[in-house]
Amino acid sequence: MDVIFGRNKEEHPEPIKAEVNGELPSWLQGILLRNGPGMHTVGETQYNHWFDGLALVHSFTFKNGEVYYRSKYLRSDTYNCNIEANRIVVSEFGTMAYPDPCKNLFAKAFCYLSHTIPEFTDNCLINIMKTGEDYYATGETNFIRKINPHTLETLEKVDYNKYVAVNLATSHPHYDSAGNVLNMGTSIVDKGKTKYVIFKIPSSVPEKEKKKSYLKHLEVLCSIPSQSLLHPSYYHSFGVTENYIIFIEQPFKLDILKLATAYFRGVNWASCLSFHKEDKTWIHLIDKKTKKDISTKIYTDAMVLFHHVNAYEEDGHVVVDVISYSDNSLYQMFYLKNLNEDLEENTKLTSIPACKRFVVPLWFDKDAEVGTNLVKLPSTTATALKEKDGSIYCQPEMLCEGIELPRINYDYNGKKYRYIYATEVRWSPVPTKIVKIDVLTKKKLIWEEEHCWPAEPVFVPSPDLKEEDDGLILSSIVTSDPRKAPFLLILDAKTFTEMARATVNVDLHLDLHGIFIPEKDLNAEHE
Numbered sequence: 001m002d003v004i005f006g007r008n009k010e011e012h013p014e015p016i017k018a019e020v021n022g023e024l025p026s027w028l029q030g031i032l033l034r035n036g037p038g039m040h041t042v043g044e045t046q047y048n049h050w051f052d053g054l055a056l057v058h059s060f061t062f063k064n065g066e067v068y069y070r071s072k073y074l075r076s077d078t079y080n081c082n083i084e085a086n087r088i089v090v091s092e093f094g095t096m097a098y099p100d101p102c103k104n105l106f107a108k109a110f111c112y113l114s115h116t117i118p119e120f121t122d123n124c125l126i127n128i129m130k131t132g133e134d135y136y137a138t139g140e141t142n143f144i145r146k147i148n149p150h151t152l153e154t155l156e157k158v159d160y161n162k163y164v165a166v167n168l169a170t171s172h173p174h175y176d177s178a179g180n181v182l183n184m185g186t187s188i189v190d191k192g193k194t195k196y197v198i199f200k201i202p203s204s205v206p207e208k209e210k211k212k213s214y215l216k217h218l219e220v221l222c223s224i225p226s227q228s229l230l231h232p233s234y235y236h237s238f239g240v241t242e243n244y245i246i247f248i249e250q251p252f253k254l255d256i257l258k259l260a261t262a263y264f265r266g267v268n269w270a271s272c273l274s275f276h277k278e279d280k281t282w283i284h285l286i287d288k289k290t291k292k293d294i295s296t297k298i299y300t301d302a303m304v305l306f307h308h309v310n311a312y313e314e315d316g317h318v319v320v321d322v323i324s325y326s327d328n329s330l331y332q333m334f335y336l337k338n339l340n341e342d343l344e345e346n347t348k349l350t351s352i353p354a355c356k357r358f359v360v361p362l363w364f365d366k367d368a369e370v371g372t373n374l375v376k377l378p379s380t381t382a383t384a385l386k387e388k389d390g391s392i393y394c395q396p397e398m399l400c401e402g403i404e405l406p407r408i409n410y411d412y413n414g415k416k417y418r419y420i421y422a423t424e425v426r427w428s429p430v431p432t433k434i435v436k437i438d439v440l441t442k443k444k445l446i447w448e449e450e451h452c453w454p455a456e457p458v459f460v461p462s463p464d465l466k467e468e469d470d471g472l473i474l475s476s477i478v479t480s481d482p483r484k485a486p487f488l489l490i491l492d493a494k495t496f497t498e499m500a501r502a503t504v505n506v507d508l509h510l511d512l513h514g515i516f517i518p519e520k521d522l523n524a525e526h527e
Ligand SMILES: CC1=C(/C=C/C(C)=C/C=C/C(C)=C/C=C/C=C(C)/C=C/C=C(C)/C=C/C2=C(C)CCCC2(C)C)C(C)(C)CCC1
Pocket: 051, 052, 091, 092, 093, 120, 121, 126, 139, 140, 141, 142, 167, 168, 236, 259, 269, 306, 330, 404, 405, 423, 425, 428, 429, 430, 431, 510, 511, 512
């Protein structure tokens, strides 16, 4: 298993032609661009956690029925400093690094304060974000790195902080139909306040501004104060509907005092994140028009969530689908010391990912008796009970268990939808299947093959889309048997039958997230 998780991968910056078996539809033209950790040791030093690895961006280019593969390490300041020093000198979430391990505490502090290394990591390994014509590799710090989607070359380093006061920002932004980006981030103890900030990056700027970053035109939409100044909630994604932004403030929280002293205490930042299972999870609905949280307090039981699936409004309710856990075992599972030969033994999740539907009533009888279920949607078993103090306690409907890395047809984002595409995982971090779930009938379609570990399945809509699932699923498949070459799998999203596979004879890495860029959105100039 070390082979799949812990081993450094080689980059392949020059295009490698894949061997295509099957028929690719002629309309499939563009680039599947993905991101994830590829290097876990530098010299003699090793990262502690899989989410710390140096970003390796890779792409599959579809051109006239042919597929080309490339991969390139993000030349972040973090990468360059580490490679030059031949050891890890920049801290990541799960690994605290000391530029000179021999230094005493005083010297360590000096090094820290004198910023001889980048203050915070720009190792953006989680996802790819599109702003206007630009593409960025993203992580969760205030830095993002522009990349050339054709050559995977690393371009400018952009600091969100120059445009909006955030220390952390999600790697799962949303896009509206015009392509404007909606994202959120946390501003920690800024001017005595800790808050969650929601902002917009426009998809178009005046022609003469195009050379500069679209972020220059970033606009703050609103902010929500954190329930606690020193314990903001951690979040990895959020949801949107036509009229609302959904932010789930979970009791999985950062401890700011611990964070501030972590460097000197010799512990990683991840140790400053903890799950308070006795607390509530608050569901915030921010009205896009008033830019305010709706006045009713809405909550559910303590949970940990990383991925929102989708959200929409229906007959006066907001429906929110997420993948949730009953504890923080997912993050723990990805410590590299656990992802070795004894993986099955070491990485038993104590809670499996559960895809849950929460339903929040928008309008209800204010005089309803305490304990009344305010959900009036016949299609769901989710409830929302009126409490004595006027707040609403939500209990979800279970849509299905054991799925992660969810994707949908993004044209249905924020709208009533029917299909989720995801990888299936049970009690260990081994994704063995790709599934399509019909949330209406709860029926499943499955793709699986021996020794195959599928990545996040990306939905690409067909140009003459009539139904939600008219399109393709692209998933890069890593193999656990060294004799079997990895490949990009192309499935018909409707039937889940294989249309083609493009095999590449390289040591493909297991990645996290990415996007498909249709040819029309690719600026040929960059080629
Ligand atoms: C704190 C802080 C900081 C830092 C930060 C950082 C550094 C962060 C990072 C972060 C990160 C870096 C994060 C990450 C995350 C991720 C996630 C959350 C993911 C998820 C995933 C999943 C869910 C998975 C899945 C899978 C796979 C991948 C394979 C196998 C199978 C499965 C499906 C399981 C600073 C300095 C700024 C300051 C302030 C505070």
